[in-house]
Amino acid sequence: MARIVVVGEALVDLVAESDGRRFRADPGGGPANIAVGLGRLGNPVTLVTTLGDDAFGRLVTGHLTAAGVAPTVHPALFTPLAVVTVDGAGVPSYDFAISWDVPALDVPPDTAVLHTGSLAAAMAAGPVEAAMAAAPVVSYDPNIRPPLLGDRASERTRVERQIGLSDVVKASDEDLGWLYPDDDPVEVAHRWHGLGPALVVVTRGARGCVAVTASGQIERPAPKVEVVDTVGAGDAFMSGLLSGLLAGGLLDRNGLARADETTLSAPLADALASAAITCTRPGADPPTKEELRTAT
Numbered sequence: 001m002a003r004i005v006v007v008g009e010a011l012v013d014l015v016a017e018s019d020g021r022r023f024r025a026d027p028g029g030g031p032a033n034i035a036v037g038l039g040r041l042g043n044p045v046t047l048v049t050t051l052g053d054d055a056f057g058r059l060v061t062g063h064l065t066a067a068g069v070a071p072t073v074h075p076a077l078f079t080p081l082a083v084v085t086v087d088g089a090g091v092p093s094y095d096f097a098i099s100w101d102v103p104a105l106d107v108p109p110d111t112a113v114l115h116t117g118s119l120a121a122a123m124a125a126g127p128v129e130a131a132m133a134a135a136p137v138v139s140y141d142p143n144i145r146p147p148l149l150g151d152r153a154s155e156r157t158r159v160e161r162q163i164g165l166s167d168v169v170k171a172s173d174e175d176l177g178w179l180y181p182d183d184d185p186v187e188v189a190h191r192w193h194g195l196g197p198a199l200v201v202v203t204r205g206a207r208g209c210v211a212v213t214a215s216g217q218i219e220r221p222a223p224k225v226e227v228v229d230t231v232g233a234g235d236a237f238m239s240g241l242l243s244g245l246l247a248g249g250l251l252d253r254n255g256l257a258r259a260d261e262t263t264l265s266a267p268l269a270d271a272l273a274s275a276a277i278t279c280t281r282p283g284a285d286p287p288t289k290e291e292l293r294t295a296t
Contacts, residue, residue, distance in 0.1 A: 002112035002251070003044040004242060006035040007131055008120035009100055010049040010064070010071075011080035012056045013231070015283065025056070026283045027063035028082060030118035030143045033232045037239025037274065037286035039068035043246060046070045048105055049120075052079040074102050090229035090279070096148055100124050107131045113251055115242065117162075118143035125158055132165040137252055140166035140197075141238050144175040155179065163195045167256055168245070170201045170238050186210050186217070198256035199264075203237055203275070205230070211268060215260040220268050223276040223295070232284025233275040239286055240274030241267055269296055 008031025014023040027036075035047040047069050051057035056079035064071045080098035087093070100123040107114065114135035121128045121142070132138045142159045149155045156179050163169055169192060176185040189200045189212045200212045208222040244267030245251040250259060273295040277287040287295070 001044055002246065003046060003108070003110065004038055004113045004115060004246070005046045005048060005107055005111040005135075006031045006038070007048045007105060007107065007114060007116040007128060008032070008118050009080055009098065010047065010051060010060045011082055011098060012059060013082050013084045013283065015084045015086070015231075023083070024283075025059065027060045028232070028284050029080070030141065030235050031116065031120060032060065032064065033235035033284040033286065034115060034141075034239045034242075035069045036064065036067040036284075037236050038243055039064075040286055040288045041239065041243040041292060042068075042289045043243055046072055046108060048072045048074075048107055050074045050076040050080075050100055050102060052076050054079055056081070072106055072108070074106065084231065086229045086231065090227045092229065092231045094145065094147075096145070098123075098148070102127055105131045107134070111135055113137045113139060113242070113246070115139040115141075115238070117141035119145055119148060121162055122149055122155070122158065125162075129162060129165060132162065137168075137256075138166045139168040139170075139238075139242055141170045141234070142175055142179075143234070144178050146178055152179065160192075160195060163192050163197060166197050167253065168199045168201075168242070168251075169197045170203065170234075170241065172203045172234055173205070176202065186212075190217075198253075199259050201241065201268075201271075203234055208272060209237070209268065211264055213259045213264070214257075218261050218264060218268070220272060222272050225276045225280050227279045228282050230279055231282070232286065233278050235284060236278040236286040237271045237275040240292065241271035244268070244270035
């Protein structure tokens with residue numbers, strides 16, 4: 001089976017308890033969550049990341065390997081942290097202590113699919129884009145975190161450049177709302193499709209998702225669930241989508257050229273179900289293959 005290589009940050013989420021004084025330490029980071037989701041769904045996956053030689057780094061490494069992820073670690077002074085506060089609707093906000101500065105990335109030469117995005121793609125754009133340009137197939141999720149980014153115009157330029165290196169792109173309506181505050185997110189997805197990707201998907205929370213391909217626009221509703229929080233839901237969507245595309249023989253250039261409403265039906269269902277399951281439990285806790293099979 002083709003190996004998916006995920007490039008990006010792994011960190012520890014310090015999730016505030018109700019009193020605001022105690023915190024739960026959960027392994028996290030968008031790319032790491034996606035790698036874990038892919039591993040739990042039975043896919044061969046490597047995560048190329050940075051971690052410190054510390055207690056949090058060991059916590060993250062154990063979490064990755066338990067999910068079947070093979071980590072390739074670039075040493076860092078400390079393991080990155082995100083302080084997570086969840087509001088009454090289960091929606092998280094983040095404060096970060098992170099550094100992601102690598103001169104080059106140690107990406108396996110037999111990489112079949114490379115997924116990247118999030119903070120690593122913003123903070124180490126040069127090495128990340130070099131890896132994207134060298135990969136046979138690229139998946140990308142910008143996963144916008146405004147407190148750590150530059151001005152909106154320069155970030156739009158960076159994101160659009162990285163989209164031009166990608167074959168599959170997923171973004172939330174919140175991402176697009178920050179990048180293009182005056183534009184409809186679905187219209188932006190159509191513009192992004194024109195930059196080169198075969199598939200662009202916009203997630204819309206409880207309203208499901210919209211996919212844009214050469215054959216047109218596809219809308220799918222989200223499963224109705226009791227939401228505990230939405231931490232990691234977008235990452236679970238991405239891992240479910242990639243796993244579904246791979247299972248359907250679509251995660252290569254020829255397969256993606258055939259992406260339409262029929263071929264994308266199962267991958268989109270897997271993606272939406274993965275996100276929904278994650279919303280029913282606290283933290284970034286994507287489903288296993290058996291849990292997803294039961295839900296779909």
